[in-house]
Amino acid sequence: MHLERILFDVSSHVATITINRPERLNATDDLTRTELGWAWGQVRDDPDIRVAIITGAGDRAFSAGQDIKATAQGGIKNKVPGSRLHHNVWKPVICALNGMAVGGGLHQVADADLIIAAEHAELIDTHLQVGNVFALEPAVLLRRMPISMVMQLALMSKEGRISAARAHQIGLVNEVVPADRLQQRAREIALSIAALSPATTQASIKAMWASLDVGLHAANDVAYRYVLQHQMTHPDYREGMAAFAEKREPHWVVE
Structure with a gap:
């Protein structure tokens, strides 16, 4: 498949999926969600792949979530969130949180098995600010973090952002590392898991x-x-x- 919005690489039984729209803070439009769905299908169906890492290009954003500008202009045709649980992927998934995760970008974070965050990463939700219901992401987040913190994300918008350190403190994030160590650390963990049955x-x-x-x-x-x-x-x-x-x-x- 010709990919325009993501990068997909497989080596040593580890697939790395990179949302590759740094100029749009890795926001997801219809094509991005389609390509992510293809990538998760590859992870699910390829026996050579044992572990997946999901991350974003650059160091500003993991994903700014739904591309609001594209949606305002053309609506949404592909409404399937591009995360592993929606594609029945049961192989281990590591989220390498390289920057802010906003709105729909929280899908990838919430649905991962392990979350390794750069020190400057943070979680933000703006659903209510742009007239959208914040419900799909909390369906998983409420199983991983206190309801008060999910409410903070929802109701306080940008003022309710949660830092990587705070996310680690409440048990959502597994490790917080310097930004220049993030990808290496995620891969170290992935290779270790790939050696298991x-x-x-x-x-x-x-x-x-x-x-x-x-x-x-x-x-x-x-x-x-x-x-x-x-x-x-x-x-x-x-x-x-x-x-x-x-x-x-x-x-x-x-x-």
Whole structure:
């Protein structure tokens, strides 16, 4: 696919998706969302890809969210958010938060498994300021951070911005690093994850996200179902323990 709005690179089992519109603060228009959907499909379907990193070009913005100017001129034709959960991607996803994440850009942040932020990164929401309902992003954010902080984003607009340090303090962000270390650190983590059993990793991630849809007792049932299915059907279960006992590197099955 010819890409105009994003960059897509795969090396050592790690796919890096870069929203590449720095002149528009990496805002997403219809074409950007279409290309992001293609990229997530590649991550989902290519067995060589075991981990994905999502980031933005430059150091000012991860993504300014929906391209308001383009929307005001032509409306929205592609209404599918370009994030991994909307495309059923259960491979590990790391968000390398290289600058501000605004509005719809919060999709990518909220839907990632791990979030590594540059020191100057921040979260901002302007949905209400431009007459849009702030609801899709909070559907996930409310499962990852206190409701008071989501309300702050929604109701205080730019005054309610949350710094990388504060996001780390409340448990949304995993690590905060200097800007010049961000991409390297994200890749270090990705390569470490890529060495794990792909099947076991994906089953674990899917089970954890699925457990958020239900109450505690049902979540235990969901989790146990994934555990038993893997133990009973996948060779990586026995291979992992055998490799540990024999003090050797495991030979994972790649499907």
